[in-house]
Amino acid sequence: MKWITRERPKIDRIACPWLIKRFIDKDAEFVYVPFNEVILKAKELNAIPFDVPDVEFSHYGELCTFDYFIEKYKINDSAVRTMSVIIRGADTDRHDIASQSSGLWAISAGLSHNIKDDNQLLELGIILYDALYSWAKLLMKEKHTQNPIDNLLLQVFNKFLKQKSGLNRKTPPWAKELKEIIQDQIDTNLALSLKEISKNFDVHPSYLSREFSKYFENLSFGDYIRKLRIEKAIKLIHSSNHTLTEIAYLTGFSDQSHFTRIFKKHTGKNPSAFRKNVLKSKSDTKS
Amino acid sequence: MKWITRERPKIDRIACPWLIKNFLDKEASFFFVPPEQVLLKANEMNAIPFDISGVEYSHDGEFCTFDKIIKKHNITEPVLLKLAVIIRGADTDRFELARQSAGLWAISAGLSYNYKNDFEMLEIGMKIYDALYSWIKFVPDERHIWKEDLRV
Numbered sequence: 530m531k532w533i534t535r536e537r538p539k540i541d542r543i544a545c546p547w548l549i550k551r552f553i554d555k556d557a558e559f560v561y562v563p564f565n566e567v568i569l570k571a572k573e574l575n576a577i578p579f580d581v582p583d584v585e586f587s588h589y590g591e592l593c594t595f596d597y598f599i600e601k602y603k604i605n606d607s608a609v610r611t612m613s614v615i616i617r618g619a620d621t622d623r624h625d626i627a628s629q630s631s632g633l634w635a636i637s638a639g640l641s642h643n644i645k646d647d648n649q650l651l652e653l654g655i656i657l658y659d660a661l662y663s664w665a666k667l668l669m670k671e672k673h674t675q676n677p678i679d680n681l682l683l684q685v686f687n688k689f690l691k692q693k694s695g696l697n698r699k700t701p702p703w704a705k706e707l708k709e710i711i712q713d714q715i716d717t718n719l720a721l722s723l724k725e726i727s728k729n730f731d732v733h734p735s736y737l738s739r740e741f742s743k744y745f746e747n748l749s750f751g752d753y754i755r756k757l758r759i760e761k762a763i764k765l766i767h768s769s770n771h772t773l774t775e776i777a778y779l780t781g782f783s784d785q786s787h788f789t790r791i792f793k794k795h796t797g798k799n800p801s802a803f804r805k806n807v808l809k810s811k812s813d814t815k816s
Numbered sequence: 817m818k819w820i821t822r823e824r825p826k827i828d829r830i831a832c833p834w835l836i837k838n839f840l841d842k843e844a845s846f847f848f849v850p851p852e853q854v855l856l857k858a859n860e861m862n863a864i865p866f867d868i869s870g871v872e873y874s875h876d877g878e879f880c881t882f883d884k885i886i887k888k889h890n891i892t893e894p895v896l897l898k899l900a901v902i903i904r905g906a907d908t909d910r911f912e913l914a915r916q917s918a919g920l921w922a923i924s925a926g927l928s929y930n931y932k933n934d935f936e937m938l939e940i941g942m943k944i945y946d947a948l949y950s951w952i953k954f955v956p957d958e959r960h961i962w963k964e965d966l967r968v
Binding site: 539540588593615619620621622624628629630631632633634635637639640642643653656657659660661662664665668669686698775778783805811 | 870902922930943952
């Protein structure tokens with residue numbers, strides 16, 4: 530089937546073709562012509578006019594043409610319903626009805642400014658609405674930040690530190706521990722957290738935290754993870770030619786001084802002193 | 817110059833290449849590799865690693881890598897500074913920073929799901945950032961209203 534509408538499409542005249550192609554008629558063709566030629570050309574080409582006034586496929590009250598297609602073809606896909614609100618918001622300048630409308634509008638207005646060929650615009654638009662559909666169908670709940678809980682912890686902790694320094698009190702041990710854990714979380718992409726692990730074991734995090742040290746060399750969860758990382762660092766010092774900066778990175782420390790401090794705590798030596806010893810003992814055995 | 821970062825880019829790792837290509841070095845080339853190979857390959861290939869922790873071009877506090885490039889290279893074009901806020905909001909899950917962030921995130925997340933080839937993703941992403949740039953620069957006040965639109 531052929532469909533025809535006004536030239537220079539932005540939102541509705543791209544979103545509707547997407548909907549038609551994906552849910553109504555995958556072989557549909559679309560024609561864009563100047564506003565005053567739509568009805569005439571529609572007859573000539575035996576095409577269905579849409580998104581112009583006084584035709585069936587058009588705006589009704591607050592609803593846009595995309596909404597009408599959904600209604601008319603009884604499309605019950607929940608992702609399409611989610612999209613329809615975003616599209617309506619962007620198409621009718623009511624960006625308050627969906628938080629994604631402003632972004633969709635900005636990108637669509639910019640695309641329309643950059644691309645003057647309507648068919649090329651449609652091609653890119655289809656990619657855009659396919660993306661929005663995947664998001665609405667599968668990813669809506671997903672957040673981008675790798676570990677949102679870390680951010681929250683960090684905020685709370687920074688706030689706490691500010692208050693503390695204002696009162697000039699000594700930091701209690703638990704806060705130090707918390708700081709280490711947060712530092713670790715920032716440093717490592719492994720993002721091991723008690724909370725997630727406890728979810729896997731189906732036990733409460735505080736129970737796991739309490740019980741952990743009984744079975745792991747009397748170490749807390751944080752200490753145990755750090756110990757493993759230092760052991761890995763020692764292995765790397767022995768077996769590779771990496772610089773200490775590289776080793777710090779490879780073992781999940783983004784901050785050299787933090788690495789040095791933790792290393793010394795575990796081995797009693799600075800990494801550089803430790804490495805010198807290793808090199809010395811190597812050359813001793815050779816000679 | 818070569819630039820290298822983690823594979824499966826979504827926001828920052830697409831927006832930064834766009835910024836670099838358009839405003840710093842139009843000959844720049846980009847590589848996407850598994851996270852644990854970024855620094856190793858960077859060394860091997862003499863490429864600049866970006867958007868991975870522990871390198872210069874990376875997140876800094878609440879700022880993302882796009883912000884970092886702008887700061888480091890003293891970019892002051894107001895359009896880019898505005899764009900940076902939208903990108904930061906989308907990249908760091910702080911949609912309250914700019915009204916456009918939530919939509920940029922939704923579209924980027926969906927694109928990344930649909931396009932598993934990082935270079936295809938980059939190619940489409942370049943057009944998205946071209947569009948956002950043009951919107952801020954040329955048509956920020958344009959309104960799309962059904963009846964008014966028809967009279968134009």
